[in-house]
Amino acid sequence: MIQKELMTVVSQSEIAKNIFEMTLKGALVDQIDQPGKFVHLKASEEMMPLLRRPISIARIEHDKQEFTMIYRAEGAGTTALSRKQAGDQVDVLGPLGHGFPVEAAAPGETALLIGGGIGVPPLYELSRRLNQKGVKTIHVLGFQNKEAAFYTEEFAALGETYVATVDGSLGEQGFVTDVVTKHGLRGDVFYSCGPTVMLKAVEKLHAAPKGFISLEERMGCGIGACFACVCHPAADETGTGYLKICSDGPVFKAGEVAL
Amino acid sequence: MNRLALELPGLSLKNPVMPASGCFGFGREFSQLFDLSTLGSIMIKATTEAPRYGNATPRVAETPGGMLNAIGLQNPGLERVIANELEWLKQFDVPIIANVAGSQTEDYVQVAKEISKVENVHALELNISCPNVKTGGIAFGTVPETAKELTKHVKEVSEVPVYVKLSPNVTNIVEMAKAVEDGGADGITMINTLIGMRIDLKTGRPVLSNRTGGLSGPAVKPVAVRMVYEVSQQTNLPIIGMGGISTVEDIIEFSLAGADAFAIGTANFVNPFVCPELIAELDQYLEAHNVDHISELKGRSWK
Numbered sequence: 017m018i019q020k021e022l023m024t025v026v027s028q029s030e031i032a033k034n035i036f037e038m039t040l041k042g043a044l045v046d047q048i049d050q051p052g053k054f055v056h057l058k059a060s061e062e063m064m065p066l067l068r069r070p071i072s073i074a075r076i077e078h079d080k081q082e083f084t085m086i087y088r089a090e091g092a093g094t095t096a097l098s099r100k101q102a103g104d105q106v107d108v109l110g111p112l113g114h115g116f117p118v119e120a121a122a123p124g125e126t127a128l129l130i131g132g133g134i135g136v137p138p139l140y141e142l143s144r145r146l147n148q149k150g151v152k153t154i155h156v157l158g159f160q161n162k163e164a165a166f167y168t169e170e171f172a173a174l175g176e177t178y179v180a181t182v183d184g185s186l187g188e189q190g191f192v193t194d195v196v197t198k199h200g201l202r203g204d205v206f207y208s209c210g211p212t213v214m215l216k217a218v219e220k221l222h223a224a225p226k227g228f229i230s231l232e233e234r235m236g237c238g239i240g241a242c243f244a245c246v247c248h249p250a251a252d253e254t255g256t257g258y259l260k261i262c263s264d265g266p267v268f269k270a271g272e273v274a275l
Numbered sequence: 276m277n278r279l280a281l282e283l284p285g286l287s288l289k290n291p292v293m294p295a296s297g298c299f300g301f302g303r304e305f306s307q308l309f310d311l312s313t314l315g316s317i318m319i320k321a322t323t324e325a326p327r328y329g330n331a332t333p334r335v336a337e338t339p340g341g342m343l344n345a346i347g348l349q350n351p352g353l354e355r356v357i358a359n360e361l362e363w364l365k366q367f368d369v370p371i372i373a374n375v376a377g378s379q380t381e382d383y384v385q386v387a388k389e390i391s392k393v394e395n396v397h398a399l400e401l402n403i404s405c406p407n408v409k410t411g412g413i414a415f416g417t418v419p420e421t422a423k424e425l426t427k428h429v430k431e432v433s434e435v436p437v438y439v440k441l442s443p444n445v446t447n448i449v450e451m452a453k454a455v456e457d458g459g460a461d462g463i464t465m466i467n468t469l470i471g472m473r474i475d476l477k478t479g480r481p482v483l484s485n486r487t488g489g490l491s492g493p494a495v496k497p498v499a500v501r502m503v504y505e506v507s508q509q510t511n512l513p514i515i516g517m518g519g520i521s522t523v524e525d526i527i528e529f530s531l532a533g534a535d536a537f538a539i540g541t542a543n544f545v546n547p548f549v550c551p552e553l554i555a556e557l558d559q560y561l562e563a564h565n566v567d568h569i570s571e572l573k574g575r576s577w578k
Contacts, residue, residue: 018307063340063493234333237544241300243349244335256326
């Protein structure tokens with residue numbers, strides 16, 4: 017069930033250049049039942065910035081009623097958010113959307129997790145859940161450069177992890193798709209989150225018989241009412257079909273959306 | 276004592292607060308959050324005869340105290356709105372105001388004729404003010420004679436009262452209000468969004484794929500209040516006021532300006548519970564200020 021709650025900041029720190037990790041506490045956490053869902057939060061009580069910001073969930077700790085999110089401080093909203101300190105409150109709406117289906121991978125199978133930049137965070141909770149149920153995970157994480165990279169060790173603790181950077185300053189030089197091809201990485205299912213251009217290239221790899229991708233778009237309401245974040249379905253004879261990224265997604269089956 | 280119940284043409288409202296068209300979809304999403312029967316009415320998303328995909332994304336951009344949108348009247352089309360959305364809304368005890376849009380007169384007439392027959396549609400809101408479509412929309416809302424003619428044609432076929440939604444993107448809003456009154460309108464809803472633009476400093480290009488969009492939110496409230504103030508003194512039509520309302524004080528301000536009822540738009544995105552919260556707060560506010568009924572405040576700023 018979707019709730020709106022003033023949650024309390026437990027901790028916040030800058031874990032890479034302009035990349036912040038914030039942990040929030042509150043009863044709303046009880047409602048987060050799947051990795052890949054997101055929260056829509058108000059970065060300030062003022063009228064500027066006015067709208068909420070959609071942020072993915074990187075880690076869920078039900079026993080502590082806490083969740084962690086990792087975001088890039090870029091515009092006015094996320095910059096205001098990055099100034100919050102432990103003890104401050106944040107107005108959170110969530111959990112929203114449809115996340116990654118953990119059940120798509122069976123125990124003993126291998127899942128290939130491919131993330132790019134600020135698309136990496138939701139794959140972390142996904143990997144934890146998959147490992148908990150005995151799914152082997154292979155991670156391919158792409159970043160702009162070493163300065164912008166984060167959570168590489170956390171992922172490595174969960175399974176085989178490859179890192180790609182555009183300038184080669186960390187891991188291998190190139191894109192995540194180059195790494196998958198070079199090492200011939202394959203899985204029973206793939207999960208991916210990152211820029212649309214990356215997702216498009218990932219779908220073309222056919223690195224697993226089935227896969228799921230998580231999309232990003234500017235959002236208004238975050239719950240499916242405003243039609244700001246629509247996309248075209250891949251199969252659409254009339255040209256008027258649509259999927260809402262916030263409420264039908266953000267996770268879709270690979271091939272379901274025209275990228 | 277019921278301080279909030281209100282009778283307007285076609286509408287027996289439990290209270291004068293309703294979500295504005297385009298900011299509430301067809302209610303499904305918000306029904307997960309609260310009982311839609313608590314609302315005075317629901318102004319459903321604009322309906323056109325044929326399904327419309329709307330504009331490419333990005334469709335929204337934030338601005339100081341507001342937002343720009345250029346959705347482009349995306350909707351599943353008349354047939355599916357009647358069969359799926361209005362049918363689904365029948366489970367709630369709430370009168371629907373159906374927002375009607377089109378590219379040409381015939382489109383408006385066709386949609387109005389069919390949608391006004393639906394049992395839970397108690398009024399129409401004629402959308403002659405959408406700034407985000409290439410044809411129709413605002414083209415009907417900026418020339419008084421055109422607006423009057425369209426209103427007349429729609430009135431001829433509609434089985435329920437017709438409210439006309441006015442655009443603020445005109446030189447003289449009073450002239451537009453009088454024109455639709457002459458055309459037989461039963462009420463006015465105002466204001467639609469103000470045309471605006473944001474430019475991305477990195478690309479040097481407009482942020483919205485449609486280039487321009489409609490500005491809404493607290494930033495437009497003073498413009499809306501001024502226009503309601505002017506129009507309410509010059510016409511006899513009831514006014515459903517909107518434009519940046521997000522607090523109970525905003526509602527009082529619109530009432531003092533001359534509005535009968537109040538629609539909530541952008542604020543639904545900031546706080547999806549804002550409508551039921553405002554309904555409760557409005558009652559408390561009136562009680563605290565010894566006002567027996569919301570209509571007592573109407574037009575006090577100029578009376």
